[in-house]
Amino acid sequence: MRLLHDHELSAAFDHAAGAYDRFTAVNPGYHTALRRSARRLRLPQEGSGSRVLDLGCGTGSSTAALLRAAPRARVVGVDSSWGMLRRATAKRWPAGAVEFVHGRVEDLTETVGTGPFDAVFAAYLFRNLTDPDAVLRQARSVLRPGGRLVVHEYALSGAPAHRALWTALCRGGLVPIASLRGDGRLYRHLSHSVLEFDTARAFRGRLRAVGFEQVRVLPVTGWQWGIVHTFTARDGGLR
Numbered sequence: 001m002r003l004l005h006d007h008e009l010s011a012a013f014d015h016a017a018g019a020y021d022r023f024t025a026v027n028p029g030y031h032t033a034l035r036r037s038a039r040r041l042r043l044p045q046e047g048s049g050s051r052v053l054d055l056g057c058g059t060g061s062s063t064a065a066l067l068r069a070a071p072r073a074r075v076v077g078v079d080s081s082w083g084m085l086r087r088a089t090a091k092r093w094p095a096g097a098v099e100f101v102h103g104r105v106e107d108l109t110e111t112v113g114t115g116p117f118d119a120v121f122a123a124y125l126f127r128n129l130t131d132p133d134a135v136l137r138q139a140r141s142v143l144r145p146g147g148r149l150v151v152h153e154y155a156l157s158g159a160p161a162h163r164a165l166w167t168a169l170c171r172g173g174l175v176p177i178a179s180l181r182g183d184g185r186l187y188r189h190l191s192h193s194v195l196e197f198d199t200a201r202a203f204r205g206r207l208r209a210v211g212f213e214q215v216r217v218l219p220v221t222g223w224q225w226g227i228v229h230t231f232t233a234r235d236g237g238l239r
Helices: 004-025 030-039 061-067 081-089 105-112 132-140 159-182 185-197 200-209
Strands: 051-054 075-077 096-102 117-123 143-154 212-219 228-235
Touching: 004 030, 004 081, 004 159, 004 185, 030 061, 030 117, 030 143, 030 228, 051 061, 051 105, 051 132, 061 075, 061 117, 075 081, 075 105, 081 096, 105 132, 117 132, 132 143, 132 200, 143 200, 159 185, 200 212, 200 228
Parallel strands: 051 075, 051 117, 075 096, 117 143
Antiparallel strands: 143 228, 212 228
C-alpha cells in the first residue's frame, strides 16, 4: 500500500476528526498511557514557567495529558489538520494555558519560531512523517539547551508476535469499522505506517544520531506491550 503524506494525510485527518476521539476512547489504556508518557517530561513545580511544544497535537488528547502532568505549564500545540485543530480548540482549556497553531511540523521554525521551549512532546506523529530525522533536528533546534523530548509512538519491538498482533487488530476491527464511516483510507494508512516504521531500537538510534542524549526506551503496558513505546531524551547542548 502507498502511504499517505502531506496534504493527502491532512485531508484524511480532516475527514476523520469528528469520530477520532470516539475511536481512541475504545482503546484500553490510551489516555492512561499518554498521561504516563507526559509525566516522563519531569517538568519541575508542576510546569510553572515552562513552555512545552506539543507536536502533532491532533484533537488535543496529548495536550490534555501534558496539562494533567504539568498543570502550570504553557502548551503550544501544532498540527497540520484544520479538522483536528477545530476539535481541539472547541474543548475547554484553562485560561492562558494553551495555544493551538496550524502548520506542518516539517516547517516547525516557521510555524512556532525558534523557541526556546523547555520540553517537546510528540504522540503518534513520527511514523507518519516523510523525513523523521529532519523534524527531530527541528525539534531539537527549538529546545533550550538541556531541554527534554518525549516521543510516544507505535514502534514495534521487532518480535514477529507483536507485528502479527497489530496486523490482526487492524484487519479484524479498526480498519473495517473506520471504513463504515468512509475513513478506511486513513486507517489503512495508519495500520501500514506502523509496520513500515522503525522498530523501537531503530528509532532510539535516530534520536542519538541527531544529537539527543540520555535516550531511553520504555514499553507501554497492557495490550500495547511491544507495540507502543515511550522514548525519552535530552538535548545534548552542542549545536
